[in-house]
Amino acid sequence: MDFEKKLGRLEEIVQKMEKGELALEDSLKLFEEGVRLSRECQTQLTAAEAKVKQLTGFDGDGRPVTQDFKSEE
Numbered sequence: 001m002d003f004e005k006k007l008g009r010l011e012e013i014v015q016k017m018e019k020g021e022l023a024l025e026d027s028l029k030l031f032e033e034g035v036r037l038s039r040e041c042q043t044q045l046t047a048a049e050a051k052v053k054q055l056t057g058f059d060g061d062g063r064p065v066t067q068d069f070k071s072e073e
Contacts (some may be wrong), residue, residue: 003044006037037051 001009012024013034019029 003041006044010034010037010041016052 011029016022017030017034022030049069052069054069055064056067057065059065
């Protein structure tokens with residue numbers, strides 16, 4: 001499942017749980033699925049962040065100068 005589908009499913013899970021109409025067992029299953037999807041999304045975001053380069057300026061010939069993006073965390 002791609003990132004956008006996981007995020008959509010997470011939103012769906014949150015909406016269902018916020019209604020408060022689920023049985024305890026169903027809530028637990030959705031909670032576990034939500035935690036798993038959240039971890040998978042975080043892993044994908046971390047990997048994507050590592051691939052992003054940050055534009056720092058231009059050299060004397062007008063070519064872009066970049067460096068690897070580093071999170072502030």
